Amino acid sequence: MAATNLIGTAVVEVEHKLPLPFDESQESFELIAQGAESLLYRTTFSATGQPAALKVRPEKKWRHPTLDKRLTRARILAEARVLVKLSGEGIVASGSGNSGKRAKVKQPREGDHDVAGLKGFVPAVLALDWESGWMMTEWIEGRTVKKAVYDTKTDRNGDNTTEATEALKSLLACIGEVIGILHASGVIHGDLTTSNMMLRAQPSTPESIASPTSSLAGDIVLIDFGLSSQSVSEEDRAVDLYVLERAFGSTHPREEYLFPEVLKTYAESTRSGMHGKTGKLVLRKLEDVRMRGRKKSMLG
Amino acid sequence: MPIAIGLEGSANKLGVGIILHPPTRDLTPPSPHDSAYSDDERSSQPSKGTPRSPPVQILANLRHTFNSPPGTGFLPKDTAAHHRRWVVRLVKQAMAQAHVQLEDIDCICFTRGPGMGGPLSSVAIAARTLSQLWDKPLVGVNHCVGHVEMGRAITGAENPVVLYVSGGNTQVIAYSAQRYRIFGEALDVAVGNCLDRFARVLNIPNDPAPGYNIEQLAKKGGIMLELPYAVKGMDVSFSGILARVEEMAAKMQQAETKNEPWLDVATQQPITPAELCFTLQETVFAMLVEITERAMAHVGANQVLIVGGVGCNERLQEMMGIMASERGGSVFATDERFCIDNGIMIAHAGLLAYKQGFSTALSDSGVTQRFRTDEVLINWRD
Structure with a gap:
């Protein structure tokens, strides 16, 4: 195994063998996160030398091999399709030649307004190989929104200052806009949390954040589309928002009162793809979803 | 007392x-020096x-x-x-x-x-x-x-993620703040109901239990056919799978009456009830283990407890055991009495x-x- 210095947040120290072609690669692989489904490494894309995120879906030994292959393939492709559709980028290269499985993902149509709006808001797909079970995407430099919100809290003593509150508000407004564009593109994220949003370190579009002096400046990048699906139904969109609302409340109880900012911009900002009637219908649906007396409490 | x-x-x-x-x-x-403590009390x-x-x-x-x-x-x-x-x-x-x-x-x-x-x-x-x-x-x-509670008392599992699978219920449960919280569940029919109803289609006896008889048949099977796989986050759905496997059973029975057995494409082996039971079990149990693993990752647990009638199934216990050991944990299950x-x-x-x-x-x-x-x-x- 070529990987050296596996530093990770892994709870269980199980040795993971990297899939082909990385098992003999000279690049370094740093284990960033381990979920139920996949392992995330930070590495370098050998074709261009740029930093990259490698998401590996290891074989599940408890599952029948035929079923396991089928699911891994379907999930890697589904995730890549959504990312490619959203980022408006083609695949730069497919996985190592040994399997010869070229990823066939259609380029989005020119002039597709909604899709173009999300360029840079999701990581670009660099390469994938469903046979070996991995996908490589652009590495997003920066920190998670979760960390950014936590950091504002520790910056000040006790309550957030007016300045910090304003910065948080514009951050939340940004999140509302990005989700609006995402939904308008016909994609449901499926697992919106502040850990699945990054703040890109260098702002590439200056107008994206209201206050560039704030520590919360930067572009919002949505990551981890492992549970995403394609849908335009109000119900699915409302549930997507509801998942975020719940996750935000439990992760950031102090800032919870600011969350309506997300919903406000989602439905009202002209930069959000959902402004106007559709957005209002989704918010009305969200009230139903809340009122449904949520049969489950997903509290960790 | x-x-x-x-x-x-x-x-x-x-x-x-x-x-x-x-x-x-x-x-x-x-x-040990306290005389009030008597061995008789144990x-x-x-x-x-x-x-x-x-x-x-x-x-x-x-x-x-x-x-x-x-x-x-x-x-x-x-x-x-x-x-x-x-x-x-x-x-x-x-x-x-x-x-x-x-x-x-x-x-x-x-x-x-x-x-x-x-x-x-x-x-x-x-x-x-x-x-x-x-x-x-x-x-x-x-x-x-x-x-x-009975599963915990019998196995001694202290704070496990619980997979409760029976004819009426399919739930992934974890304890938090004085409640057993449902992290995932079947959105339509329960897994045991899916198995029971399939047993009816194949005319498998209900004695001692339809699921038990499916398990015994599945041990003779080995061909993995393609069924839908319906995991949505931490929830599962079985009705589509049941409909599909019932169609397969109808196809198999029809082929039998015509005396032209339905052959598996890859192996050229005839599809028998055993193969259908095998396929059904492998598919639905994989879904159950997957949502259990998700819940374990979510709450950071490494113990699993399986309860409910379907929990007797040794193949389910085996699959869960492999998953738990991959996560450095262990699986607890009880026998048919509990x-x-x-x-x-x-x-x-x-x-x-x-x-x-x-x-x-x-x-x-x-x-x-x-x-x-x-x-x-x-x-x-x-």
């Missing part, structure tokens, strides 16, 4: 159990569970199952009649077996729900009658909580609540077909 009798009849099993909770000792271990059974709570004693655990002929399911009316016919005999037998007197019993526990209305109410009537006759308090118990619906689990969960001061007034002792696991305040856990 607290003793409870439990009556269960939410589905086609009538169960009567009598349990004894040895008195809880002080949390501080007694000094329970006769060797301590297997957590050192702090002495193991429960099962004084009686009887069950009588209503089985309908192959190709049919159990109907609420017939099942309720079965329970009415057997409940007095079972209670008498349990009391005799347990060697307890009426005055030893602290409370009468019964299943309030969830389950089938008819069978539930016939057993509830028996419980109310006993409560009036013997002048003992009633304790209404949530069936799912009964399964979870996995399949039984009275002792109702007695156990009821007694836990009773010791916290809970009881059900006669006027509130109605049964309910819908009773969520997370509605119950689990005030006996920290």
Whole structure:
């Protein structure tokens, strides 16, 4: 195994063998996160030398091999399709030649307004190989929104200052806009949390954040589309928002009162793809979803 | 010493159990020099569970199952009649077996729900009658909580993620802040119901249990056919899978009558009921293990406890074991005495609540077909 210095947040120290072609690669692989489904490494894309995120879906030994292959393939492709559709980028290269499985993902149509709006808001797909079970995407430099919100809290003593509150508000407004564009593109994220949003370190579009002096400046990048699906139904969109609302409340109880900012911009900002009637219908649906007396409490 | 009798009849099993909770000792271990601490106080059974709570004693655990002929399911009316016919005999037998007197019993526990209305109410009537006759308090118990608590008591698993799989329920449960919270569940039919109904299609006997007979058939199979796979986050759905595998069974039976067996494309082997059972089991169990793994990753647990009738399945236990060991954890399961619906689990969960001061007034002792696991305040856990 070529990987050296596996530093990770892994709870269980199980040795993971990297899939082909990385098992003999000279690049370094740093284990960033381990979920139920996949392992995330930070590495370098050998074709261009740029930093990259490698998401590996290891074989599940408890599952029948035929079923396991089928699911891994379907999930890697589904995730890549959504990312490619959203980022408006083609695949730069497919996985190592040994399997010869070229990823066939259609380029989005020119002039597709909604899709173009999300360029840079999701990581670009660099390469994938469903046979070996991995996908490589652009590495997003920066920190998670979760960390950014936590950091504002520790910056000040006790309550957030007016300045910090304003910065948080514009951050939340940004999140509302990005989700609006995402939904308008016909994609449901499926697992919106502040850990699945990054703040890109260098702002590439200056107008994206209201206050560039704030520590919360930067572009919002949505990551981890492992549970995403394609849908335009109000119900699915409302549930997507509801998942975020719940996750935000439990992760950031102090800032919870600011969350309506997300919903406000989602439905009202002209930069959000959902402004106007559709957005209002989704918010009305969200009230139903809340009122449904949520049969489950997903509290960790 | 607290003793409870439990009556269960939410589905086609009538169960009567009598349990004894040895008195809880002080949390501080007694000094060996303390003369007040006598060996006689220890329970006769060797301590297997957590050192702090002495193991429960099962004084009686009887069950009588209503089985309908192959190709049919159990109907609420017939099942309720079965329970009415057997409940007095079972209670008498349990009391005799347990060697307890009426005055030893602290409370009468019964299943309030969830389950089938008819069978539930016939057993509830028996419980109310006993409560009036013997002048003992009633304790209404949530069936799912009964399964979870009995599984914990038997296996000694302290804080596991629980997969509760039976003919009526499919839930992934974890404990948090005095509730058993449902992290994932079946959105339509329960996994056991899916298996039972498929057994009917193939005319597999319901005795001892349809799922058991499917498991035995599946051991002879080995061809993995393609079925839908429906995991949505931490939820699962089985109705589409059932519809598809029923279509396959129809295709197989049709091919049989024409004497042109349906051959598997890859292996050129004929598709038999064993292959269909194998495919169905592998698919639905993979879904169950997957959502359990997600819940474990979510709450950061590495213990799994499987309860409910489908939990007896050795293939499910095996798959869960591999998953748990990959995560550096372990799997806990019980045998058919405690996995399949039984009275002792109702007695156990009821007694836990009773010791916290809970009881059900006669006027509130109605049964309910819908009773969520997370509605119950689990005030006996920290």
